[in-house]
Structures are given as structure tokens and as C-alpha cells.
Amino acid sequence: MAFIGVLFGLFGLSKWLLDYDGRQAIDLVGYVESPSPHMPKAEMASEDLCSDVVPCVQAVDSETLTMRRFESAPQASAIAAMLGGDVRVAGWIVVAFKPGALTDEEKEDFISALYCAHVPHDPC
Structure with missing residues (x-):
């Protein structure tokens, strides 16, 4: 009986490890403490940018882009559609990229770094 419990435990752990997406736990404070060259003058802006309408849990604003983190990926997608723009x-x-602040290549570099740095199964 204990063997079955161990098997269920291992199955649950492996499922969690396979399904875990590190972007869920990104702390945007790191983008302020160690600024990216793509984010000059980055500062925390949660109080200004998160609201009942845009219910983010953290926000960072810079001269070139704004980042917001949400409780769920579906919520992030819904808000992105609502915000519009780039x-x-x-x-x-x-x-959200600010108009004319970064080239298309710089935008792709930033998004790739954001995606690749926090996903456990290195897709990059």
C-alpha cells in the first residue's frame, strides 16, 4: 500500500514539474533592481498601473515599455486584448511597448529573454 502512495506522489511531482511555468513566479522587482538595457529608468508602478479595471499584481514602467504581471495567464491574455497597441x-x-522607443528586433530580443529565462524546459 505504501508503494502505491509513493507512486502517486512521484506521479504528482512529475506532473507538476512538467506543467510548471516559471513565468508564473516572476518578481518584476528584479527588472528594477537589475535593469535591462531595453528598460531604461525602470521603476515599480503597481500603485499607478494596477486597478480594478487592470487587476495586475505587479507593474514596472520604463521609458520604453510597461510590464504587468497577473494572477493567471488567461487574465493576462484578456487584459492584453483590452489594452491594444503593441x-x-x-x-x-x-x-506594452511604447511607440518608437525600441526597434522590432529589440522588442523580440526582450520578449525572447523574458520567455526563455523563466521556462524550465529550455525552448530557446
Whole structure:
């Protein structure tokens, strides 16, 4: 009987490890403490950018882009559609690029780094 319990435990752990997406736990404070060259003058802006209408749990604003983290990936996708403009979604994170601040290549580099740095099964 204990063997069956161990098997269920191992199955649950392996399922969690396979399904886990590190973007869920990204702390946007790291983008302020160690700024990306793509985010000059980054600062926390949760109080200004998160609201009942845009219910993010964290937000960072910079001269080039705004990042918001949400409780769920579906919620992030819904808000991204509502925001419009040059907006990209990486799981729980919505990145809104400011017009003319970055080239298309710089935008792709930033999104790729955001995606690749936090996904356990290295897709990059």
C-alpha cells in the first residue's frame, strides 16, 4: 500500500514539474533592481498601473515599455486584448511597448529573454 502512495506522489511531482511555468513566479522587482538595457529608468508602478479595471499584481514602467504581471495567464491574455497597441503576452506577463522607443528586433530580443529565462524546459 505504501508503494502505491509513493507512486502517486512521484506521479504528482512529475506532473507538476512538467506543467510548471516559471513565468508564473516572476518578481518584476528584479527588472528594477537589475535593469535591462531595453528598460531604461525602470521603476515599480503597481500603485499607478494596477486597478480594478487592470487587476495586475505587479507593474514596472520604463521609458520604453510597461510590464504587468497577473494572477493567471488567461487574465493576462484578456487584459492584453483590452489594452491594444503593441502589446505582447508571455504567460502571466503583459508587455506594452511604447511607440518608437525600441526597434522590432529589440522588442523580440526582450520578449525572447523574458520567455526563455523563466521556462524550465529550455525552448530557446
